[in-house]
Structure formats: C-alpha cells, structure tokens
Amino acid sequence: MSMFSLAGKTALVTGANTGIGQAIAVGLAQAGATVVCAGRRSCDETVAMIEKDGGTASSVLVDFADPMAGQGLFDTPVDILINNAGIIRRNDAVDFTEGDWDAVMDVNLKALFFTTQAFAKAVLARGGQGRVVNIASLLSFQGGIRVPSYTASKHGVAGLTKLLANEWAAKGINVNAVAPGYIETNNTEALRADADRNAAILDRIPAGRWGRAEDIAGAAVYLCTPASAYVHGAILNVDGGWLAR
Numbered sequence: 001m002s003m004f005s006l007a008g009k010t011a012l013v014t015g016a017n018t019g020i021g022q023a024i025a026v027g028l029a030q031a032g033a034t035v036v037c038a039g040r041r042s043c044d045e046t047v048a049m050i051e052k053d054g055g056t057a058s059s060v061l062v063d064f065a066d067p068m069a070g071q072g073l074f075d076t077p078v079d080i081l082i083n084n085a086g087i088i089r090r091n092d093a094v095d096f097t098e099g100d101w102d103a104v105m106d107v108n109l110k111a112l113f114f115t116t117q118a119f120a121k122a123v124l125a126r127g128g129q130g131r132v133v134n135i136a137s138l139l140s141f142q143g144g145i146r147v148p149s150y151t152a153s154k155h156g157v158a159g160l161t162k163l164l165a166n167e168w169a170a171k172g173i174n175v176n177a178v179a180p181g182y183i184e185t186n187n188t189e190a191l192r193a194d195a196d197r198n199a200a201i202l203d204r205i206p207a208g209r210w211g212r213a214e215d216i217a218g219a220a221v222y223l224c225t226p227a228s229a230y231v232h233g234a235i236l237n238v239d240g241g242w243l244a245r
C-alpha cells in the first residue's frame, strides 16, 4: 500500500461546506478516505464533489457555537479528525467586545479541544490509531492586528497541538497542525476588499500570490497518511513563504 494512501480510513472534517475544509475533504477522499463532512449548514456541495470524483462521503450538521456540540460525532468509528471550523471577528482592541471574544474562543479553541477529546476517547476505547490535524494560522505565531480573540485562539491551537501530541503520541494518536498563510476564502474577504491591505499583504508573500484552499489540502492529507507516522506536534506552515521572510 502507498505511504500516501488513506484507503480504509474514515475522516471527519469540520467546516467542510466551504473554503479550506471543503478542499481538505476533497483531498482526503482522493487519497481514498471515506469522508464525513461536518458543518453548521449543509455540506451537500462537498459531498457531491467527492461523489463526482468516485469517492464516498456523508454529511452531518453540527454548530460549534455550542462548544460541546461535537460530543456525538464519534459514535461510529472515525480514524482522522480535521479541526478546521473557525471564525474571525475584527475590531480595534480598545473596542473589542466580550461577545466577539467569547464567540471566537468558543468555536476556534473550546470546541476544538472538547471535540478532539471526544475523538481521542473513542479511539483509545477501541484500541485504535488516530490522526488529528488542527488548522492553525500565521496568527499562531504573529500578533496580527484588530483580531485579538482570533490571535489568542490560534496561539491556543498551536499550544494544544503540542500538548495533545505529548500526551497521545505513545498511544497511537498523531496530533499535528497546518498553519495556512493568506488564503482566498470567506475568512479573508474583508482583507482582499481593502485595496491597501491587499497590496501590503501581496507585497510580503514570497510566492507573489494569495494561497488557494487547495494549497492547504496536500499538507493536511500528508499529516493523515502513513508517510507522516513519526510526525507529532508539528505545525506545518503553508504560507507561500510568509514566515520565512
């Protein structure tokens, strides 16, 4: 079997209806995984894309505004969890509200932790092996601007990736993360609409272009395959060279 094959594996991707999550779901299916597409709204488009490709997928509704909403997701066996669902709220730090703090922390960090905990409990209970890939950010390393809860949450995602890797590496669960650079999705619509910010960002990216959701999929798939069996607690930057600069 190829060291890049996911045949026989089941993967669950959160926020799989659009953007990076959709691209990862399609990539995992192309590698042979059966994919459960989880979203707060219908993932029918993603399921159709996978089935058109000859893959197998299903969908499930889950809203992480309730951070414990993922508890029932692993009643049937899942081998791979992609924690992709995330939101961002933009405002000056002096004006930032408790509501914008809590909303982002609940989805990006608290739901990620407790969903991953539920996944690991299920994997460990059946004596299986698991993979977790968290979607981090450049703001897991840098401060950003006007996005305090997002930056705090993504620094938290980086920390949890390492903590969970430390606890579970010897138990058969690999925990890693991908840190996307600036990717053309709904998440970055406001930045791309602002001509000055857009130009400043583009000017700093060595690759000279915004990333596409598909650019993230390969890295996430790699972190789920036998090829990355000895990779634990890594945060793989996929940023067109941004952090190298």
Ligand SMILES: NC(=O)c1ccc[n+]([C@@H]2O[C@H](COP(=O)([O-])OP(=O)(O)OC[C@H]3O[C@@H](n4cnc5c(N)ncnc54)[C@H](OP(=O)(O)O)[C@@H]3O)[C@@H](O)[C@H]2O)c1
Binding pocket: 014, 015, 016, 017, 018, 019, 020, 021, 039, 040, 041, 062, 063, 064, 065, 066, 083, 084, 085, 086, 087, 107, 135, 136, 137, 138, 179, 180, 181, 182, 183, 184, 185, 186, 187, 188
């Ligand atoms: N785009 C970038 O440049 C970039 C850079 C670094 C990291 N990221 C991270 O990449 C991940 C995916 O973002 P994206 O860029 O693909 O943006 P996106 O298109 O906005 O996708 C975010 C996904 O998360 C889902 N989601 C949000 N709140 C949810 C909730 N309460 N319950 C369940 N699902 C929820 C969204 O569902 P809806 O469609 O219903 O909103 C959507 O499927 C996020 O964690 C983001 O922080 C993105």
